[in-house]
Amino acid sequence: MHEMVKGGNVGLAALSEDTGSLVVSLSWSSASGDGDADVSILLLGADGKVRSDADFFFYNNPAADDGSVQLLGKTPTANGSEDRVGIDLTAVPADVERLVVAASQYGSARFGELDDLRVTVADRTGEPLLGFSINDAGAESAFIFGELYRRGGEWKFRAVGQGYETGLAGLATDFGITVDDDEEPVAPEDAEPQAPPSPLAQAETVVEKPVPATPVVAPAPAADAPAPVPAQRPEPEPAAEPARRSRGPRTAKKKVTLPKVAKKSLAENDSWRQARLFPAPTLKSDREREMRATSVLLAVMAQVPEFGRRLTAAFGAPAGRMQTFTEVTLPNGDTPRRPDGVIRVERAGKLWTALVETKTNGNPLKSEQVQDYMDIAARRGYEAVITLSNDVALEGSPLVEVKTDGRRKHKVSLWHLSWAEVAHQAQLLIRHEGVGNAAHAWLLQELLHYLQHENSGCHGFQNMGPAWVPVRNGIDTDTLCQGDERAVAVVESWERLIRQVCLRLGGELGQKVLPVQRAKRGTDQASRRAELADRLCEEGRLSAELRIDTTPGILAITADLRTGKLRTSIEIPAPEQGYPLSWVKRLVRQLAEAPADLHVESLVEGNRGPRGTLERLRPEPGDLLPKDGAAITGFRLSLFKGMGSTRGNAESGFIRSVDEAVDRFYASVVAHLTQSGGPERRPVRRTAASEAAALG
Known part of the structure; x- marks a missing residue:
């Protein structure tokens, strides 16, 4: 380099x-x-x-x-x-x-x-x-x-x-x-309605x-x-x-986003089901799920340019005319291979080609299969192999190991895409950023409905892996020792889960949501995960932090495997002006719709401050003030939830309990903090000029 x-x-x-x-x-x-x-x-x-x-x-x-x-x-x-x-x-x-x-x-x-x-x-x-x-x-x-x-x-x-x-x-x-005044763009009335928003989406407010x-x-x-x-x-x-607030001139042609409120149904009763473009209830076998999911995704990518370009640009594909294919037979010695899909993009007479290998329902990618496709792509002059599965890729922890022949002049790149990322990009386009026309918005909505259907097998990361139960048992019996490789595997699964939580939450909110990774400068990923695994063995806890745009602090998640409790919390700094009693009263007013069992704690430098549940503090906010007059540096808000014990996607599963805990905490607590007690504003897509303009 x-x-x-x-x-x-x-x-x-x-x-x-x-x-x-x-x-x-x-x-x-x-x-x-x-x-x-x-x-x-x-x-x-x-x-x-x-x-x-x-x-x-x-x-x-x-x-x-x-x-x-x-x-x-x-x-x-x-x-x-x-x-x-x-x-x-x-x-x-x-x-x-x-x-x-x-x-x-x-x-x-x-x-x-x-x-x-x-x-x-x-x-x-x-x-x-x-x-x-x-x-x-x-x-x-x-x-x-x-x-x-x-x-x-x-x-x-x-x-x-x-x-x-x-x-x-x-x-x-x-x-x-340049900066000029302009009206805010709105979604067209004739856009196809989307499904009723989730409680998380209903709590959404964009703060610029x-x-x-x-x-x-x-x-x-x-x-x-x-x-x-x-x-x-x-x-x-x-x-x-x-x-x-200043608005800039519209700098691009009008985009279409789906309205938040669904149109009134014409069905006689709730038993009537709307016809879907991509039906999923009859899917039974894994092979059928893989074939259907691949065809559905590639077809939408080819028909909705914004979506196809969004997914392939990260893999080095040019902008151009895209066509997609499924179940293509390619020669490979005595045994021809049939990748699940092929993506071709034409620009200025040149072709960019990628082979696609798909897995659904939590099935793992197979190294030998991906290796064959890498070899075929190299021989035929293709540019990339894209793997698509429920797993979320992590830096420094490849999902499959492949060997590349350094003697070949033509280089083939290997990329991974998770189903959670596909859903994330579809959500951003149809709910926040907009696409070219209403038909494209409807296609993306149908794709999202298909991906979220229980029979599609495209729900994203769903299984904490074979090491999860032994590690939990080892923590319960205090027999898990530092250096155990199973603990490292659990830390990797936890990171994949957190990455997926960020994708899902970011898609719902239309904001950047990223995991915060704290490590000493120069520490590689393997060493960092080994250190976290040793901490898990010693403390019995998995922890993560999320940075969400427009929130006043970092959202923290802690899974205590000894007590079986999940804690979601956020620390917010104290205001720079005003009086402590005014701070706590304003905070309690902002949390008027928050759960009564929310734990609120004053942060006092060098000592633990007063704390209590919101139910107890509502009539007496002054109880959060330190009795000795110590200076308050901020507040910590926390919710606790029971932790699921199974590995899969059942209601009591650990993964589902983490999703529910984050959703509940954001919708009932964090969203009200971002509003700062003001009226709710309709989310809008901001232009380049308005982004560069001063607010106020």
């Missing part, structure tokens, strides 16, 4: 023969695990400005219609996060000369609080081509990591490392993003991130010169009028 220094540039053709499709990864870490940032991409013309606001791609405008840019989302690393972007250079319009790769933080967060800031560029197979680290971050709340630009008929990359203390607004304004509005003006850098540090502009005078 080519390591770059600030201001340096390199031609991509010198690093790889295949650079038409790239994956750009921005990563960072934090000792506390609390740091976060959001990637953004700007397409610039010859004048160094965006052609329109539609050229600004960020978490609420994640994909270009032509497929040139696709935000792929975040993945947790050992002690931080990695945000990835798929870029198809062959699809970039001819009048775009530069692609700026940036990241921003919100609120009072600064990049100096993060460690290991780094950008990596990989080819379509995932092989890293170049890397650039930023070591001098300070008070900046936005950073340009680098840029891809045209020079002499080829694409080059420049390591920029330019910071903005004025945040996303300053960065966006610097490149020509505050973004600094102070702009920065700086000239665009020359084609091969390091970008200058932007000059600071004085703070503007406060407006005399009452503050109001």
